[in-house]
Amino acid sequence: MRITTRLAGAVLALLGGLGFAHVAVAQPRLALTPPMGFNTWNKFGCDVRESLVREMADAIVASGMKAAGYRYVVIDDCWQVARDGAGRIVADPERFPSGIKSLADYVHGLGLSFGIYTDIGPKTCAGRPGSYGHFAEDARSYAAWGVDYVKVDWCHADSLDAPTQYARMRRALDQSGRRIVLSICEWGLNHPWDWAGPVGQLWRTTGDISDNWQSVVWIANASGHHAAAAGPGHWNDPDMLEVGNGGMTADEYRTHLSLWAMMAAPLMAGNDIRAMSGVTRAILTNADVIAVDQDRLGEQGRIVIDQGDGTQVWLKRLAGGGRAVAAVNYHADSADVMFRWKEIGLPAGGATVRDLWRHQDLGRHDDPGHDIATGYRVKVAPHGVVMLRIAPAR
Numbered sequence: 001m002r003i004t005t006r007l008a009g010a011v012l013a014l015l016g017g018l019g020f021a022h023v024a025v026a027q028p029r030l031a032l033t034p035p036m037g038f039n040t041w042n043k044f045g046c047d048v049r050e051s052l053v054r055e056m057a058d059a060i061v062a063s064g065m066k067a068a069g070y071r072y073v074v075i076d077d078c079w080q081v082a083r084d085g086a087g088r089i090v091a092d093p094e095r096f097p098s099g100i101k102s103l104a105d106y107v108h109g110l111g112l113s114f115g116i117y118t119d120i121g122p123k124t125c126a127g128r129p130g131s132y133g134h135f136a137e138d139a140r141s142y143a144a145w146g147v148d149y150v151k152v153d154w155c156h157a158d159s160l161d162a163p164t165q166y167a168r169m170r171r172a173l174d175q176s177g178r179r180i181v182l183s184i185c186e187w188g189l190n191h192p193w194d195w196a197g198p199v200g201q202l203w204r205t206t207g208d209i210s211d212n213w214q215s216v217v218w219i220a221n222a223s224g225h226h227a228a229a230a231g232p233g234h235w236n237d238p239d240m241l242e243v244g245n246g247g248m249t250a251d252e253y254r255t256h257l258s259l260w261a262m263m264a265a266p267l268m269a270g271n272d273i274r275a276m277s278g279v280t281r282a283i284l285t286n287a288d289v290i291a292v293d294q295d296r297l298g299e300q301g302r303i304v305i306d307q308g309d310g311t312q313v314w315l316k317r318l319a320g321g322g323r324a325v326a327a328v329n330y331h332a333d334s335a336d337v338m339f340r341w342k343e344i345g346l347p348a349g350g351a352t353v354r355d356l357w358r359h360q361d362l363g364r365h366d367d368p369g370h371d372i373a374t375g376y377r378v379k380v381a382p383h384g385v386v387m388l389r390i391a392p393a394r
């Protein structure tokens with residue numbers, strides 16, 4: 001299997017090298033589970049500098065985020081200011097006086113990985129130099145600096161063909177000699193779920209998230225439609241997390257993380273890790289929920305019950321035959337949600353149930369049967385979630 005995928009990768013690389021720009025080069029062994037990390041944008045916007053990135057990397061280790069699986073430290077827009085005479089991208093010398101390589105070295109020294117941002121067009125969304133016309137130079141710079149992950153945005157790119165340009169960037173990254181995760185960020189405009197699988201390891205499915213409940217509901221329900229395209233090494237990206245940024249209640253943030261985990265979404269924290277509350281930390285580092293996101297089967301969960309009453313049941317099959325189930329309540333009042341084993345694809349008979357937010361094993365429950373009145377019933381808080389792991393009892 002591995003030999004086959006390697007061979008396929010080599011053939012694609014050869015075709016790419018012969019000038020078939022539209023032929024993507026496979027990177028089968030990158031991001032076999034959804035990438036996890038931190039990105040500067042949601043909290044800090046353009047206000048990025050090397051001290052911030054170092055402090056955040058330190059905090060990822062000290063807070064237990066690293067131990068929970070968060071790995072990529074990504075600088076979003078505004079680190080770059082110009083190109084030099086040779087066409088090479090130049091980091092802001094005032095904000096990054098030690099240079100990007102030194103920052104990447106620092107991050108690597110903590111056992112973390114390092115990411116950066118650019119744009120497929122001539123300018124980034126914040127008006128900084130983009131990569132258009134410079135894919136090879138930029139990929140070489142990233143490789144020389146030790147970049148492990150690059151997010152490539154879509155501003156000022158309306159006249160371009162997205163599949164062609166992102167495949168060119170993929171090829172440039174591969175030819176740099178360093179294995180670099182490509183995070184495609186064209187907001188779902190060009191239906192990346194149809195073509196981005198062999199090109200990037202993740203692709204945004206919607207416009208930008210905001211730190212409010214409506215945004216989470218909208219994105220989850222939009223991104224949920226593209227489940228068939230996701231799998232190990234190629235993930236739908238419903239955007240970075242807002243957990244801990246202050247615009248939602250703790251229950252809403254729990255639902256946000258739960259929905260992202262059910263969707264096998266990349267988990268890129270977007271809050272100030274240096275100053276997060278105990279509640280935020282407990283949400284972001286919930287090992288039971290993260291295990292669902294990172295499950296090696298790599299299935300993106302789907303909505304299996306939506307009765308139009310403001311509640312949904314999401315199902316994600318897990319390696320080994322278990323099921324993750326999330327009962328979500330979009331109401332401002334608490335709600336009862338009910339489902340039967342057959343609705344989550346389990347055979348009749350007993351199953352063990354674990355509550356992933358209470359961290360409690362709830363024991364064995366028998367198949368509630370086919371009578372709608374006897375389903376497995378949970379009470380869900382307003383805008384809340386009950387997330388369970390259910391496995392056939394042996």
Ligand code: GLA
Pocket residue numbers: 041076077124125126153185207208
């Ligand atoms: C776009 C992206 C965001 C962020 C900003 C930076 O809006 O979707 O995630 O990268 O650009 O300018």
